[in-house]
Amino acid sequence: xxxxxxxxxxxxxxxxxxxxxxxxxxxxxxxxxxxxxxxxxxxxxxxxxxxxxxxxxxxxxxxxxxxxxxxxxxxxxxxxxxxxxxxxxxxxxxxxxxxxxxxxxxxxxxxxxxxxxxxxxxxxxxxxxxxxxxxxxxxxxxxxxxxxxxxxxxxxxxxxxxxxxxxxxxxxxxxxxxxxxxxxxxxxxxxxxxxxxxxxxxxxxxxxxxxxxxxxxxxxxxxxxxxxxxxxxxxxxxxxxxxxxxxxxxxxxxxxxxxxxxxxxxxxxxxxxxxxxxxxxxxxxxxxxxxxxxxxxxxxxxxxxxxxxxxxxxxxxxxxxxxxxxxxxxxxxxxxxxxxxxxxxxxxxxxxxxxxxxxxxxxxxxxxxxxxxxxxxxxxxxxxxxxxxxxxxxxxxxxxxxxxxxxxxxxxxxxxxxxxxxxxxxxxxxxxxxxxxxxxxxxx
Amino acid sequence: xxxxxxxxxxxxxxxxxxxxxxxxxxxxxxxxxxxxxxxxxxxxxxxxxxxxxxxxxxxxxxxxxxxxxxxxxxxxxxxxxxxxxxxxxxxxxxxxxxxxxxxxxxxxxxxxxxxxxxxxxxxxxxxxxxxxxxxxxxxxxxxxxxxxxxxxxxxxxxxxxxxxxxxxxxxxxxxxxxxxxxxxxxxxxxxxxxxxxxxxxxxxxxxxxxxxxxxxxxxxxxxxxxxxxxxxxxxxxxxxxxxxxxxxxxxxxxxxxxxxxxxxxxxxxxxxxxxxxxxxxxxxxxxxxxxxxxxxxxxxxxxxxxxxxxxxxxxxxxxxxxxxxxxxxxxxxxxxxxxxxxxxxxxxxxxxxxxxxxxxxxxxxxxxxxxxxxxxxxxxxxxxxxxxxxxxxxxxxxxxxxxxxxxxxxxxxxxxxxxxxxxxxxxxxxxxxxxxxxxxxxxx
Numbered sequence: 001x002x003x004x005x006x007x008x009x010x011x012x013x014x015x016x017x018x019x020x021x022x023x024x025x026x027x028x029x030x031x032x033x034x035x036x037x038x039x040x041x042x043x044x045x046x047x048x049x050x051x052x053x054x055x056x057x058x059x060x061x062x063x064x065x066x067x068x069x070x071x072x073x074x075x076x077x078x079x080x081x082x083x084x085x086x087x088x089x090x091x092x093x094x095x096x097x098x099x100x101x102x103x104x105x106x107x108x109x110x111x112x113x114x115x116x117x118x119x120x121x122x123x124x125x126x127x128x129x130x131x132x133x134x135x136x137x138x139x140x141x142x143x144x145x146x147x148x149x150x151x152x153x154x155x156x157x158x159x160x161x162x163x164x165x166x167x168x169x170x171x172x173x174x175x176x177x178x179x180x181x182x183x184x185x186x187x188x189x190x191x192x193x194x195x196x197x198x199x200x201x202x203x204x205x206x207x208x209x210x211x212x213x214x215x216x217x218x219x220x221x222x223x224x225x226x227x228x229x230x231x232x233x234x235x236x237x238x239x240x241x242x243x244x245x246x247x248x249x250x251x252x253x254x255x256x257x258x259x260x261x262x263x264x265x266x267x268x269x270x271x272x273x274x275x276x277x278x279x280x281x282x283x284x285x286x287x288x289x290x291x292x293x294x295x296x297x298x299x300x301x302x303x304x305x306x307x308x309x310x311x312x313x314x315x316x317x318x319x320x321x322x323x324x325x326x327x328x329x330x331x332x333x334x335x336x337x338x339x340x341x342x343x344x345x346x347x348x349x350x351x352x353x354x355x356x357x358x359x360x361x362x363x364x365x366x367x368x369x370x371x372x373x374x375x376x377x378x379x380x381x382x383x384x385x386x387x388x389x390x391x392x393x394x395x396x397x398x399x400x401x402x403x404x405x406x407x408x409x410x411x412x413x414x415x416x417x418x419x420x421x422x423x424x425x426x427x428x429x430x431x432x433x434x435x436x437x438x439x440x441x442x443x444x
Numbered sequence: 445x446x447x448x449x450x451x452x453x454x455x456x457x458x459x460x461x462x463x464x465x466x467x468x469x470x471x472x473x474x475x476x477x478x479x480x481x482x483x484x485x486x487x488x489x490x491x492x493x494x495x496x497x498x499x500x501x502x503x504x505x506x507x508x509x510x511x512x513x514x515x516x517x518x519x520x521x522x523x524x525x526x527x528x529x530x531x532x533x534x535x536x537x538x539x540x541x542x543x544x545x546x547x548x549x550x551x552x553x554x555x556x557x558x559x560x561x562x563x564x565x566x567x568x569x570x571x572x573x574x575x576x577x578x579x580x581x582x583x584x585x586x587x588x589x590x591x592x593x594x595x596x597x598x599x600x601x602x603x604x605x606x607x608x609x610x611x612x613x614x615x616x617x618x619x620x621x622x623x624x625x626x627x628x629x630x631x632x633x634x635x636x637x638x639x640x641x642x643x644x645x646x647x648x649x650x651x652x653x654x655x656x657x658x659x660x661x662x663x664x665x666x667x668x669x670x671x672x673x674x675x676x677x678x679x680x681x682x683x684x685x686x687x688x689x690x691x692x693x694x695x696x697x698x699x700x701x702x703x704x705x706x707x708x709x710x711x712x713x714x715x716x717x718x719x720x721x722x723x724x725x726x727x728x729x730x731x732x733x734x735x736x737x738x739x740x741x742x743x744x745x746x747x748x749x750x751x752x753x754x755x756x757x758x759x760x761x762x763x764x765x766x767x768x769x770x771x772x773x774x775x776x777x778x779x780x781x782x783x784x785x786x787x788x789x790x791x792x793x794x795x796x797x798x799x800x801x802x803x804x805x806x807x808x809x810x811x812x813x814x815x816x817x818x819x820x821x822x823x824x825x826x827x828x829x830x831x832x833x834x835x836x837x838x839x840x841x842x843x844x845x846x847x848x849x850x851x852x853x854x855x856x857x858x859x860x861x862x863x864x865x866x867x868x869x870x871x872x873x874x875x876x877x878x879x880x881x882x883x884x885x886x887x888x
Contacts, residue, residue: 044863060504062861062863065863069637081595082589082592082864100596133865145526152525191518397860414841416506417506418488418511419487419509420488422578
């Protein structure tokens, strides 16, 4: 039985989601006289910015994820529930989890975002996104299988389609994925395939906006664009995808034959947030007030990617990045601490976002980073990227292993995680057995 | 196009399977004037003896697997095909792979073994075995979910069933799995669960024979038995499972309520071997001749676990362990090399097995090892086990990482790989929300 049972006078804080927002909210209430229940569908906290490296066989899932229970091992006011919240009942102050309901005094919704296909949910299986470990392993499977199938494909056009990778979305994730797949094809794999030249793989990055990584400064975007083109990535700006099929991506009249299509183009709120029945923005994120609570419910907050929050000073939207989640999570914990001390909701401060900068990996030993007025690119940017990303990984072991992997890959272009898991389902239309047929005549 | 196309006079050696048998056969033909095609359903070589550590969250799949292509990167006479061989045609000298056929001059069948349920294939989903990475991840998922569900299960009997782990089979794998799950429950997890005492988990090891690990010396088996019992494992010797259901294991009249049942009780040959249409033993392994070829087909060999081979000196069966596969693979490569030099099949030597010893992990810092006449147990056995198992891992990186993990776990009982992947599908019948209901009355 839990400690909390014997001290029922403490308010119950329920947090939905163990991403950065949820973790920081819970951590911020570490010494508060509350009972916390953190609910997540997964038993781990995931560092999403490194998912693309799991997708491209550089890292393993456990390198970028950490068991939530272990994080709260010593925080005895926090219980962890593995489960999916299916609805939130604001009147009865409870959430429905598969198998039961959990009542709350305070609720913090930190459910994050999922991939948006802009109304074309039928693209989901054709062009997987990159939001979870399962997504990343699916992309990895497809990328590695593409080369395996191309190795034995006799038909030149089919072979080229198998070796064509289209990435939809030119934000940080799309750019990083394009760079990493190019590196895989040109540096890691060539020696492993004896029948094809893996360097003939085409990597096409499709971006709707007039430039790459719009949230980042223009000079860095230009720099990244140049580096990616030099690596061999074909970049299409101002380009909108009009259709996705099993074998191609259509851009108006043009049809690009590609067996590998990945989606990194947009995000939307989780379905459960709809049960809050409050205003949300076009992407389904909950429009919150200046104190991050929702109208009429001062004890219900939404943080991180699930919220459409605004910086009270600048009026600009809080970006959907790790820092946004961390800062909103920290903020809500402080609000609750103040409440417990007797503060009244109307005196709550307004949330302001502190921009610590942004960065994105471009390719081997090359990244862009904007930290305040300092803009870094190339190797310096890469160093900054490595340090900052390792810093935010939870767990000393993870930091160490990941830094070693990066160093190793930087030196030798190796990829430690090239396993195709799940059913390989190879679909080689024509096996090139010409060679073998020739051999037949020469049996010893 | 491959190099082999221009030198069609070289005989074509087709190897089915990239386990120890297949790898050693291919490596043994490194400098031979042959074309080799190695076919495997997976793109990696797997070190099966460590699968139980993937199942118990100690290691990640990539630690014990290695891309086959990378192994043959520099062996230019060896091509790799990712695919499933569906049949072997001895008359036409070809194998059917999904999507095409591959002709051979020499064929080496190294398909390994799969779990045998002794005619009860309906147990397969209820009680997963431990033969592949997917198996290991499924067992890991079930073990970790069991504790998650128990944490919130109000009903005492259901809770105990969720915390009961039955392992069928007291060979090395079953014993190692039982020891590792016990360690997880008693050392790694207790601090992470605030509502249950994970040390109350029951681990039951069911063995049909009169003692554990029958292939190993009796004194070591007795020693392992004692250590396991001290750790808390309940061992049932001379016990046969009569039925397996979703919630229980039946042993005659007795019914053990358990939500977690794992199968480590027997092996059988792969289905494809049946298409060889030659004699096989009770377990479906191909009965081979003294030179490991099959009757009437001197250029078709079966090695490793797929074969029922006999030591020509002692007449005893070659054990289904890594050494058996390695030695039979090496042997067949030498036979082929001799053939190429003009030797005739009737002069071929007979295979003899050199027993290098056997070992099995018992528990934390404790293993048994029989190396010739030397019998080791306890910490010394553990050291021997670690050194030998790391030695056989392919890849320097893997050896290093795995040794670090083992040291880390030995010191701090941590498990780096506690992620539940795939759909968690939690099924908590009754969520314990008593505590939460109490809190309700005390809302601030």
